[in-house]
Amino acid sequence: MNAPAGDADGRFLIGIDIGGTAIKLGRYRPGARELEAFRSLPTGASRPVDEVLRDIEEAGLALAQEATGAAIGVGVGIPGTLTRDGRIDVLPNFAPGWRGLAVAERLGEACDLPGVVVNDAHAFILAEARLGAAAGARSAFGVTLGTGVGGGLVLDGRLHLGATGNAGQFGHHVYDAHGPRCGCGSHGCIETYASAPALVASVMRPFVQGAVPALVELAEGRWEAVTPALIARAAEGGDPICCEALERCAFVLGVGLADVTTLSAPECIVIGGGMAGLGEALLAPLRRTLVAYARTAEVHLPAVLPAALGAQAGALGAALYASDTLRISVPDETERP
C-alpha cells in the first residue's frame, strides 16, 4: 500500500470532491501531505440525484473497505452554496433535486460515518493553505477559475465561512454594477467577465468576423473548439485581440483581488481551476493590476501564486475540513506554522 506518513493508528477520512464533470475522491490520513488511493469517476451531472449519489456511495465504500485502519469521517466538497445547517442551497449545472439535500449526512450514512460538507472553492483554498502553494501562510485567499469563479479565505489557518457559511464568493463580487446580468441575479459580477465561458465569449464576434486569424487557425475554424488555452496561445503569438481579451480578464480579476487585499490583507493569493493553466499569461497582468489598485497594501502585497496541489486539492480540502470540524487530532499539529 502506498501510504504516506500519517496517523499512527491507521485512522483515515474519505475526501470527496463532487465536480460538474468528475467526482474525485481519496483517503486522507491525518498528518499526511496528500490523499491516498486518489481516483475519479464521471459525474453525469444531468442524471437523477439518486443515481449520482449511488455511484459516490459505492466508490466511497470501496475506498473505506480496501484500506487498512479505520475510516472515521467523510468530507464532501460541492460546487455550489450551502445553508448554515449543511444542506445544498444552489447547485448550478446539476439536475434538479439537489436543493435542500443534506449531502454529507446522506453519504456519511451510506458509509456509517459522520459526514461534513463544504463548498469546493473553500475546500480548495483550505488544502492549498495547509499543504499547497500557500503552505506556511496564516492567511490566504483562493480563487478557482473555470466554468464559474469561486473563492475562499483562510484566516489564522482556518477556513473563514462568515455568518452565512458562504463567505469569499469571489465570482459574485461586483466589478461593475451596471454590467451584464449574472446567473446569481446581480449585475457585473467578476464571473461574467473572468470565467472560462466569459473569456471565450469575449472573442466570439471577432472570431466570426475573421478578425482573429491566429485563433481561427488554432481552432481549425471551429468556434466550439475555442478555449481559454487557445486564446492564450494566439495571444502569445501576438494576436492583438486575443491579447486584449486576456488583459481585460486579468484586469477584472486584479481589481477584484485588489479589493480583497484592501479588505482582508491575505499573505498569499492562490489561483487554481482550469484557467490557472494559462500561467503567467494571466498572472503577470493580474499582478500588475493588483499593484496599481491595492494602494493601502503597498508595503505588503500578497504573493499571487498558481495552485500547487492539482486535481487532488478539492477532495483533500474536503477531508481536511471534515478533520477540523470533527475535531480529529493531527499527529504533526505542533509542526504546523
Ligand SMILES: [Zn+2]
Ligand atoms: Zn453573480
